[in-house]
Amino acid sequence: MTSKGPEEEHPSVTLFRQYLRIRTVQPKPDYGAAVAFFEETARQLGLGCQKVEVAPGYVVTVLTWPGTNPTLSSILLNSHTDVVPVFKEHWSHDPFEAFKDSEGYIYARGAQDMKCVSIQYLEAVRRLKVEGHRFPRTIHMTFVPDEEVGGHQGMELFVQRPEFHALRAGFALDEGIANPTDAFTVFYSERSPWWVRVTSTGRPGHASRFMEDTAAEKLHKVVNSILAFREKEWQRLQSNPHLKEGSVTSVNLTKLEGGVAYNVIPATMSASFDFRVAPDVDFKAFEEQLQSWCQAAGEGVTLEFAQKWMHPQVTPTDDSNPWWAAFSRVCKDMNLTLEPEIMPAATDNRYIRAVGVPALGFSPMNRTPVLLHDHDERLHEAVFLRGVDIYTRLLPALASVPALPSDS
């Protein structure tokens, strides 16, 4: 099977495949090559280009298309440049070759998450600029590192910097997710990641003895309580077809540690959990619940947070929100069915929303299986190009939203 020659290929697709070949793969992403790529693209498009090093070796590249009315807040089109690792043995093609099969599927890590969106932003701006458009609001495109490992040396730092405040972002778009149906998923909020480690301490001893108050037994009680809670939330999700995953609190037991030898009862054991707390949960009460499960298990059972996101923000999805109004009107005009949801995972949007910028998570990929982080991640070139069309309609609408109180 051979891929079509580049000359018959749409130039936006060629640029997309070129970007896919840059190995910005964790844990050692080639950020330098990505920054150079965007600098060159900025030069081609006549866009302002600013590089902000938020941490040594971690550069946020900002491309700017100034608006005609600088008093208005801007539109922030964000995307992360890093991609998750691959298990090459499970791929049909080299994950960094951007192989395109005869049907038009482009196989590559990042094809869905989220290099497609980066290029769709750029190609939509290219089209609009070529057509001679100018819009009241400035459009900034930010290309950030480190998202796939939590953004702690990426967006989390960037939103605290003067360079970010200088962008005066009024509204942001960031990554969404593919949708196997005809509809398009759009995220208006995120669940809050709570990474909890429960440590149980108890009487050590020789494992041939019947010992009471062992670390294992008490840890098991807490695991019982947490997995029972998980089952309840899972049943709530299953029993209500209108509920999406982001609307319930999920939890996964992801790490178990403890013990040195078969015949030694250890003094300490621990279990780690990845909670994703739905934005409508009473966070204070939920933490008290976790603590009570530990206390109920017995003496010496404690929990600590490796991460506890406490800023759940919800971007309204009704016409009281002018950004949503503009966004949804374009989608309506294009007969795109939107499925508003709470993002089950965590993206850089949580940092953006946390500093007061309303934001939506949107990756225009319908009729496409969800393959992010998966083997053989791929995207059909037609779906990719359709996405460029969608942004070409969205950007004018968003960048023309009339002056708002928040602008000042």
Next chain:
Amino acid sequence: MTSKGPEEEHPSVTLFRQYLRIRTVQPKPDYGAAVAFFEETARQLGLGCQKVEVAPGYVVTVLTWPGTNPTLSSILLNSHTDVVPVFKEHWSHDPFEAFKDSEGYIYARGAQDMKCVSIQYLEAVRRLKVEGHRFPRTIHMTFVPDEEVGGHQGMELFVQRPEFHALRAGFALDEGIANPTDAFTVFYSERSPWWVRVTSTGRPGHASRFMEDTAAEKLHKVVNSILAFREKEWQRLQSNPHLKEGSVTSVNLTKLEGGVAYNVIPATMSASFDFRVAPDVDFKAFEEQLQSWCQAAGEGVTLEFAQKWMHPQVTPTDDSNPWWAAFSRVCKDMNLTLEPEIMPAATDNRYIRAVGVPALGFSPMNRTPVLLHDHDERLHEAVFLRGVDIYTRLLPALASVPALPSDS
């Protein structure tokens, strides 16, 4: 607080304290010094001395007092020379100084487990020899390495060797345990150590998602089943005052492993258990029970044995057993109350019984707290000397048991 000068001290106690100072402590026991100690003692007592290297650096020392009737099987007095590690910061005195306090307590690792017994054997033989006794049956004293770490380079190998068969052991004594009451504990069997590792495999993925069929959930189901079984056996033990720990099957969850990161659902997790299966259990049915708990938990849940002892032997404790008859008659004559039990843990006796030699586990320490493997392990010199008295009565009785069918 100073200890009494050696000159007022009973020489048996002095020899005991001398032996306690030899650092045969795991993981690097000074076996050489122990072997030299027994060679010298053999020379003093005029006993035969044979050294059998069962593995490089692992020597079994055999001291022999020949009997008058070589056609009869012998009496085997076994003891291990290694002792378990110490946490010095938790000791009142240096664990290898054999400090004796003003009350007569001797503080040392091995004071109870089981250097006291080694010296009591020798001192009883010394007394009997000095009194000019000779007995029909040969008495062998075996001093073996490696018991505290499973005996895999000690008794387990020794019982397979021609030198062991040449001993023609008819009956054996090995270690027991202290008893805080007036009574003396004596073990007639042991529970079988089954070291089981349950490994659960399931769908990996991003921990923000609600995934079904995860390794953690299935592992939890098996842990649930096993700890429920544990609770049932624990209740059985608590509700029946006549039941001792060795008569029920105990289990401890001693190791937990699995997971690499908070936000990654791992494909594999495992939990390890130390089962001590009571000798009256149907082993085949019990293994099937363990397997069924794994199958009930879901696909891809398996178990493997790191150790599975399948030779539960019971030495009869009634007068149908001539060795028990002789042993118990002496104890009766000395007004010693015996508490026959199944040894909850595992000792070298399991290897001895497994090759068909009836054996009892007996450490003559009553009115003594159980401190084996504990901080400040100690033994009162009077209890130690009483033990020498007891063996001085036991050995003649055992070594004079009349000819038995098993002798041929």
